[in-house]
Amino acid sequence: xxxxxxxxxxxxxxxQEVRWCPGCGDHxxxxxxxxxxxxxxxxxxxxxxxxxxxSGIGCSxxxxxxxxxxxxxxxxxxxxxxxxxxxCANPTLSVWQITGDGDxxxxxxxxxxxxxxxxxxxxxxxFNNEIYGLTKGQYSPTSKLGSITKTSPFGTVEHxxxxxxxxxxxxxxxxxxxxxxDVKLTSEIMIEAAKHDGTSVVEILQNCxxxxxxxxxxxxDKENREDRVITIRHxxxxxxxxxxxxxxxxxxxxxxxxxxxxxxxxxDDILTHDAYEANPGVHMMLANMAYPEYPVALGVIxxxxxxxxxxxxRDQVLEVMKTxxxxxxxxxxxxxxxxxx
Amino acid sequence: MSEQKLVLExxxxxxxxxxxSGDGMQLTGTLFSExxxxxxxSVSTFPDYPSEIRAPQGTIGGVSGFQVNIGSTKVNTPxxxxxxxxxxxxxxxxxxxxxxxxxxxxxxxxxxxxxxxxQRAGFKTDNPVEELKLQDFKVIFANISTLTKDSLKDTxxxxxSIIRSKNMFALGMVYxxxxxxLHFTEKYFETKFKKKPEIVEANKKVLRDGFNYAANIQAIPxxxxxxxxxxxxxxxxxxxxxxxxxAWGFIAASEKAKLPLFCGSYPIxxxxxxxxxxxxxxxxxxxxxxxxxEIAGICTAIGASFAGNFAVTTTSGPGLSLKSEAMGxxxxxxxxxxxxxxxxxxxxxxxxxxxxxxxxxxxxYGRNGECPMIVIAASTPSNCFDYAFLAGKLxxxxxxxxxxxxxxxxxxxxxxxxxPSMKDYPEIKAPIVPEGTKGYQPYARDxxxxxxxxxxxxxxxLEHRVGGLEKDFLKGTVSHDPMxxxxxxxIREEKVKRVQEFIPQQEAYGDKEGDLLxxxxxxxxxxxxTSVQKMREAGKSVSLCHFNYINPLPKNVKxxxxxxxxxxxxxxxxxxxxxxLRMNFQEFNYMQFNKVQGLPFTVVELVDKFNQVLExx
Numbered sequence: 001x002x003x004x005x006x007x008x009x010x011x012x013x014x015x016q017e018v019r020w021c022p023g024c025g026d027h028x029x030x031x032x033x034x035x036x037x038x039x040x041x042x043x044x045x046x047x048x049x050x051x052x053x054x055s056g057i058g059c060s061x062x063x064x065x066x067x068x069x070x071x072x073x074x075x076x077x078x079x080x081x082x083x084x085x086x087x088c089a090n091p092t093l094s095v096w097q098i099t100g101d102g103d104x105x106x107x108x109x110x111x112x113x114x115x116x117x118x119x120x121x122x123x124x125x126x127f128n129n130e131i132y133g134l135t136k137g138q139y140s141p142t143s144k145l146g147s148i149t150k151t152s153p154f155g156t157v158e159h160x161x162x163x164x165x166x167x168x169x170x171x172x173x174x175x176x177x178x179x180x181x182d183v184k185l186t187s188e189i190m191i192e193a194a195k196h197d198g199t200s201v202v203e204i205l206q207n208c209x210x211x212x213x214x215x216x217x218x219x220x221d222k223e224n225r226e227d228r229v230i231t232i233r234h235x236x237x238x239x240x241x242x243x244x245x246x247x248x249x250x251x252x253x254x255x256x257x258x259x260x261x262x263x264x265x266x267x268d269d270i271l272t273h274d275a276y277e278a279n280p281g282v283h284m285m286l287a288n289m290a291y292p293e294y295p296v297a298l299g300v301i302x303x304x305x306x307x308x309x310x311x312x313x314r315d316q317v318l319e320v321m322k323t324x325x326x327x328x329x330x331x332x333x334x335x336x337x338x339x340x341x
Numbered sequence: 342m343s344e345q346k347l348v349l350e351x352x353x354x355x356x357x358x359x360x361x362s363g364d365g366m367q368l369t370g371t372l373f374s375e376x377x378x379x380x381x382x383s384v385s386t387f388p389d390y391p392s393e394i395r396a397p398q399g400t401i402g403g404v405s406g407f408q409v410n411i412g413s414t415k416v417n418t419p420x421x422x423x424x425x426x427x428x429x430x431x432x433x434x435x436x437x438x439x440x441x442x443x444x445x446x447x448x449x450x451x452x453x454x455x456x457x458x459x460q461r462a463g464f465k466t467d468n469p470v471e472e473l474k475l476q477d478f479k480v481i482f483a484n485i486s487t488l489t490k491d492s493l494k495d496t497x498x499x500x501x502s503i504i505r506s507k508n509m510f511a512l513g514m515v516y517x518x519x520x521x522x523l524h525f526t527e528k529y530f531e532t533k534f535k536k537k538p539e540i541v542e543a544n545k546k547v548l549r550d551g552f553n554y555a556a557n558i559q560a561i562p563x564x565x566x567x568x569x570x571x572x573x574x575x576x577x578x579x580x581x582x583x584x585x586x587x588a589w590g591f592i593a594a595s596e597k598a599k600l601p602l603f604c605g606s607y608p609i610x611x612x613x614x615x616x617x618x619x620x621x622x623x624x625x626x627x628x629x630x631x632x633x634x635e636i637a638g639i640c641t642a643i644g645a646s647f648a649g650n651f652a653v654t655t656t657s658g659p660g661l662s663l664k665s666e667a668m669g670x671x672x673x674x675x676x677x678x679x680x681x682x683x684x685x686x687x688x689x690x691x692x693x694x695x696x697x698x699x700x701x702x703x704x705x706y707g708r709n710g711e712c713p714m715i716v717i718a719a720s721t722p723s724n725c726f727d728y729a730f731l732a733g734k735l736x737x738x739x740x741x742x743x744x745x746x747x748x749x750x751x752x753x754x755x756x757x758x759x760x761p762s763m764k765d766y767p768e769i770k771a772p773i774v775p776e777g778t779k780g781y782q783p784y785a786r787d788x789x790x791x792x793x794x795x796x797x798x799x800x801x802x803l804e805h806r807v808g809g810l811e812k813d814f815l816k817g818t819v820s821h822d823p824m825x826x827x828x829x830x831x832i833r834e835e836k837v838k839r840v841q842e843f844i845p846q847q848e849a850y851g852d853k854e855g856d857l858l859x860x861x862x863x864x865x866x867x868x869x870x871t872s873v874q875k876m877r878e879a880g881k882s883v884s885l886c887h888f889n890y891i892n893p894l895p896k897n898v899k900x901x902x903x904x905x906x907x908x909x910x911x912x913x914x915x916x917x918x919x920x921x922l923r924m925n926f927q928e929f930n931y932m933q934f935n936k937v938q939g940l941p942f943t944v945v946e947l948v949d950k951f952n953q954v955l956e957x958x
Binding site for chain 1: 808
């Protein structure tokens with residue numbers, strides 16, 4: 001695949017020692033990004049100096065130090081805002097935000113939803129391990145109800161965010177999901193995210209081996225994975241299972257899992273994924289599918305075209321400048337009511 | 342027409358327009374100021390408005406005022422007390438009567454002086470003159486609303502529009518009293534309502550009718566003439582307020598640095614007008630992002646700075662609190678950034694529309710860790726331009742955030758400004774690393790300024806990472822090494838201190854040495870200068886040392902302070918600058934004069950204080 005690529009994964013590795021815990025899901029994700037970027041560079045004709053990795057605070061936010069591109073390690077929760085400034089200042093850059101469930105959805109929730117709403121052309125990789133790892137094990141806004149953590153010794157009493165629902169609710173145009181352990185799928189999604197103009201949110205279900213081990217275990221375990229997740233691709237039937245014999249249909253206003261060849265259901269009854277559909281209804285249901293009622297949806301769930309904020313900002317300035325009477329500061333100072341003494 | 346009235350020539354006059362916040366008093370005052378400036382007078386204005394957009398009609402809380410001082414010599418303040426007060430209703434009269442000079446003239450819209458109006462304003466009787474003890478004042482009750490209706494009854498305008506024009510009737514009266522020509526304001530109507538000739542005519546008519554009405558009534562025995570100022574330097578002039586001047590100063594810095602201007606901001610009183618002005622300036626390529634909160638304001642600006650723009654963020658007190666953490670980030674990443682804080686009354690929401698100088702400590706110290714920052718303060722509406730420019734120059738050339746302090750008083754106050762030429766402003770040279778540079782080290786520094794160099798994303802071969810974790814002194818990679826942290830802390834401190842080499846020496850106005858040195862900073866300049874001038878006219882040995890450079894302080898401060906017997910630090914807070922000076926120069930004794938009422942100093946109270954200090958009280 002990679003013979004005619006300008007870059008190899010090695011080109012995206014920095015000289016810094018990677019300091020995540022052994023077994024942490026972040027290693028897989030770093031690997032997937034370094035694998036994807038040569039292909040992204042090839043497809044979009046990007047040189048390495050065009051990439052900027054921006055992060056907030058948390059384990060995942062150390063990411064920029066490990067990628068040999070421009071990088072900015074920001075402050076807690078503010079990566080979306082920093083990334084927005086970078087992208088608007090120089091729209092030719094390819095801006096990637098690395099964030100976690102605490103960074104993006106708790107302290108940075110406001111910036112996150114507004115970045116999504118504005119549809120600024122950045123790629124947000126949201127590492128969701130449902131725990132605060134860097135501060136050693138407190139519950140996060142995505143921890144399951146009842147989670148026992150250091151700050152919830154009797155179980156949490158609050159309902160978690162579902163990131164996909166939040167993104168679509170904030171008028172998000174691109175939402176995808178992957179598993180940390182599935183490097184191939186994560187890479188594939190990165191490329192789609194990079195190709196999409198606008199805010200691309202990729203939720204990566206990530207394992208914190210120390211403080212929340214196996215939180216996604218039910219769906220990541222190899223032996224059962226194919227029966228518990230469904231990888232959807234635009235234009236393809238929504239089928240899953242070890243034997244590819246299960247699929248999703250629309251039953252009334254809900255999705256329903258059926259077995260192909262049973263109960264009169266054939267492959268023709270199974271839904272075909274349309275990631276480009278503007279109506280968020282089915283995308284929202286897909287994003288919200290949770291095991292064990294449903295398989296967890298992986299892949300690009302939503303991918304809808306819309307103008308981007310950074311383009312709009314730039315174009316408006318260029319449009320006004322075209323017919324501007326004021327061309328420089330001297331013009332400005334001498335414009336309006338002036339008198340002579 | 343009555344016979345020609347006596348015209349008295351006077352050197353300076355103060356007029357205050359007041360009414361409900363919907364009565365158009367800000368516009369009325371602005372038109373009077375502009376006409377006077379165009380006539381050739383020196384002008385200084387100050388709007389005084391409530392934080393409610395429309396408080397209940399007719400109540401004290403809803404009174405909006407606009408004061409203007411016009412003179413035939415340079416005026417430096419909008420004046421303490423007014424010679425003429427226009428009060429469009431009893432509430433305005435009640436709220437502002439205390440600001441009229443003894444024996445001064447008060448024009449009241451008599452149509453509003455009825456049971457309801459008086460009651461809403463809190464009068465207990467039906468005689469406001471007696472109740473406010475105004476018997477010795479020239480109070481003119483004119484039926485302004487009725488006269489406006491009569492004036493415009495044949496114009497075909499609807500009743501609401503007619504009533505809205507009553508401020509122009511009042512303005513016409515004031516024009517008569519001060520022998521102002523009408524044509525400047527008539528021209529304003531023609532430009533403003535270009536597409537509505539009937540509105541132009543109506544406004545002209547009601548203005549003229551107000552003028553003629555004042556000429557005809559016996560209650561105004563004589564008029565005044567304030568000759569055009571002769572001491573004003575020749576050149577082109579315009580009116581400017583501090584907020585517009587800040588916006589333009591940033592644009593000027595961006596032009597001289599040849600870098601696009603980026604402003605990330607969130608609306609907040611009284612700083613919003615800077616964002617509004619910058620948003621208009623897309624014609625000059627300015628990018629403004631009105632983002633979701635104050636934190637995003639500064640963080641988008643930091644991002645833009647990392648990417649190579651000249652980035653600024655605008656705010657006021659509570660907003661600066663929210664930006665604190667990100668200001669630390671800009672400090673440790675050593676990126677250029679200007680944070681302008683238009684100070685208002687605090688703490689918390691405090692007095693949003695009122696002026697104060699109480700954010701000085703916040704600007705100097707309001708961050709976690711050792712986080713020194715350049716702090717400069719503008720001192721007049723027009724020099725906001727120069728200090729905004731300078732803030733940009735220091736930020737870009739020294740690769741560090743800069744706090745620019747202004748306040749509600751100079752932000753909203755206006756004065757005529759001799760229009761400068763950009764050729765007289767210096768180039769700004771940011772240390773941008775050229776493409777092709779080998780062996781780039783993000784935290785290597787130039788020896789003079791200790792500024793690191795600026796490698797912009799998109800430049801080949803300069804890929805690097807910065808962030809909020811402590812940096813290795815050269816490579817910029819994360820370092821937890823104890824000695825490195827000490828070294829970086831020292832460098833950040835020294836870097837700000839080195840700015841001393843690049844700013845002018847402090848100057849003192851008055852005597853080389855003497856009895857009393859008045860010390861001030863920022864927006865109190867006009868009042869302090871006027872007061873010191875008054876003392877000197879009376880033969881007192883009083884001088885003024887007014888600061889614009891706060892951190893670092895200019896080099897020669899100690900030498901100046903040593904030449905005076907007494908030092909009195911005057912500021913609109915509880916003594917923040919005085920304490921800062923105590924910390925820096927412990928050998929002097931600092932007396933204090935502090936005021937925290939949301940209002941500027943008055944010249945009267947300053948002069949009183951100076952006299953007391955001189956007399957050793």
